[in-house]
Amino acid sequence: MYEFDYHRPGTLDAAVKLAGEADAKILAGGHTLIPTLKQRLAAPKHLVDLHALRELQGVHLKDGHLVIGAMTTHAHVADSALVKAHLPGLAQLAAGIGDPHVRHRGTIGGSVANNDPAADYPSAVLALNATITTNKRSITADDFFKGMFETALAEGEIITHISFPTGIKSGYAKFPNPASRYALVGVFVAQHGADARVAVTGAGANGVFRASTLEAALKGNFSAAALDGKSVSADGINSDMHADAAYRAHLIGVMAKRAVAAAH
Amino acid sequence: MPMIHMTVNGKAVKGHAEPRTLLVEFIRDTLRLTGTHVGCDTSQCGACVVHVDGHAIKSCTTLAVACEGAHVTTIEGLAHGTDLHPMQEAFREHHGLQCGYCTPGMIMSAVDMVNRKGHDLSEHTIREELEGNICRCTGYHNIVKAVAAGAKAMQGMAKAAE
Ligand SMILES: Cc1cc2nc3c(=O)[nH]c(=O)nc-3n(C[C@H](O)[C@H](O)[C@H](O)COP(=O)(O)OP(=O)(O)OC[C@H]3O[C@@H](n4cnc5c(N)ncnc54)[C@H](O)[C@@H]3O)c2cc1C
Ligand code: FES
Numbered sequence: 001m002y003e004f005d006y007h008r009p010g011t012l013d014a015a016v017k018l019a020g021e022a023d024a025k026i027l028a029g030g031h032t033l034i035p036t037l038k039q040r041l042a043a044p045k046h047l048v049d050l051h052a053l054r055e056l057q058g059v060h061l062k063d064g065h066l067v068i069g070a071m072t073t074h075a076h077v078a079d080s081a082l083v084k085a086h087l088p089g090l091a092q093l094a095a096g097i098g099d100p101h102v103r104h105r106g107t108i109g110g111s112v113a114n115n116d117p118a119a120d121y122p123s124a125v126l127a128l129n130a131t132i133t134t135n136k137r138s139i140t141a142d143d144f145f146k147g148m149f150e151t152a153l154a155e156g157e158i159i160t161h162i163s164f165p166t167g168i169k170s171g172y173a174k175f176p177n178p179a180s181r182y183a184l185v186g187v188f189v190a191q192h193g194a195d196a197r198v199a200v201t202g203a204g205a206n207g208v209f210r211a212s213t214l215e216a217a218l219k220g221n222f223s224a225a226a227l228d229g230k231s232v233s234a235d236g237i238n239s240d241m242h243a244d245a246a247y248r249a250h251l252i253g254v255m256a257k258r259a260v261a262a263a264h
Numbered sequence: 265m266p267m268i269h270m271t272v273n274g275k276a277v278k279g280h281a282e283p284r285t286l287l288v289e290f291i292r293d294t295l296r297l298t299g300t301h302v303g304c305d306t307s308q309c310g311a312c313v314v315h316v317d318g319h320a321i322k323s324c325t326t327l328a329v330a331c332e333g334a335h336v337t338t339i340e341g342l343a344h345g346t347d348l349h350p351m352q353e354a355f356r357e358h359h360g361l362q363c364g365y366c367t368p369g370m371i372m373s374a375v376d377m378v379n380r381k382g383h384d385l386s387e388h389t390i391r392e393e394l395e396g397n398i399c400r401c402t403g404y405h406n407i408v409k410a411v412a413a414g415a416k417a418m419q420g421m422a423k424a425a426e
């Protein structure tokens with residue numbers, strides 16, 4: 001690791017100020033950032049640790065939305081009685097991230113800000129049409145994810161919380177890469193009235209995306225049977241040493257069915 | 265260099281460390297507690313697992329400065345003198361180790377598992393929960409047996425002993 005200065009601001013205002021400095025980087029759970037620093041793939045001058053900001057932690061129910069603080073750990077979301085009651089698929093997703101130790105440190109804000117093309121959370125945020133709130137503004141999921149590792153966040157902008165609408169039937173199914181546990185393919189499905197949103201992670205060459213053919217199939221008939229015979233084109237799907245595009249495209253259909261079957 | 269303060273295995277400790285010092289480096293190099301191991305560069309193997317404020321974490325993926333004021337338990341903090349912790353005893357009894365490199369992390373993970381999931385752990389639960397701990401020797405079968413037995417044996421002891 002290259003050298004850096006470490007800051008642990010006690011207020012959001014102070015954190016925003018520090019994060020706005022040249023070559024500053026926000027530190028949340030560190031479970032993406034620290035491995036990156038260890039490999040010397042990044043060389044920030046300042047690390048701004050958000051752990052002292054209590055207001056960024058925890059889960060609340062507000063106006064029919066589950067509001068999850070950016071610094072809430074994966075373990076906390078997985079165990080939260082509120083999340084289990086209102087969006088069980090989201091709790092299940094969090095419970096399947098990495099391993100227990102990763103879940104004790106990694107945060108939802110860090111995962112969403114990082115937008116790894118194989119990360120789990122972006123699929124839930126996109127399928128549930130959640131809203132990402134920062135120190136400056138609120139951004140809808142459709143406007144937030146901009147391609148792999150790219151988001152609408154400006155330099156130094158801090159996610160404070162993410163709001164998920166509740167009362168939505170939804171589910172998640174992931175085919176984990178057996179070595180890393182990241183998604184080889186993960187599909188989050190959500191029923192929005194007569195419509196459905198189907199978000200796919202792990203497969204898109206450009207990161208998380210909505211599978212429009214599957215959404216059309218589920219419109220008005222939110223059942224696994226509605227997906228019978230529906231396939232996803234392998235165009236724009238990732239090929240790598242773990243799986244080729246055709247295999248991943250096939251898995252999207254399989255995982256979507258499982259996610260719908262598991263939805264409640 | 266900042267001065268870092270922690271409570272490690274019940275004892276107040278302090279030491280100078282650069283901000284880029286990992287918790288595992290602070291534990292091994294500054295505190296000379298070498299039971300906590302480093303087995304990889306990718307945050308995957310779990311040889312470095314310790315408890316910070318009651319939760320199992322990978323000390324190779326946590327900065328020491330970020331643990332200012334924290335309560336840390338390492339493998340050295342489990343035994344009472346020459347009496348092994350029930351989970352350590354179970355690993356010995358069930359031959360849950362060969363070279364022993366992964367063992368400190370396995371045991372710290374196992375104790376955390378019991379703290380969260382209780383004393384009656386199914387084989388499936390144990391295997392799922394050991395996702396973040398790699399062993400290159402044993403093939404895991406005896407580790408799973410040891411964790412199940414250790415979990416039961418921990419029933420008698422007060423959780424506060426940790
Ligand atoms: C062994 C291992 C296995 C893993 N398996 C999985 C898996 O199966 N699925 C999965 O989805 N992930 C997995 N991860 C990644 C893990 O979930 C990370 O915790 C997560 O991607 C990043 O969250 P973090 O809190 O650790 O963020 P950090 O590493 O601290 O930060 C990540 C990035 O986000 C930025 N950032 C952090 N917080 C904010 C904020 N509030 N506002 C703006 N920017 C911010 C940081 O500046 C940095 O660029 C795994 C990681 C490891 C080490
Ligand atoms: S040394 Fe920490 S996970 Fe391998």
Ligand code: FES
Nearest residue numbers: 362364399400401
């Ligand atoms: S006993 Fe050798 S690595 Fe596990």
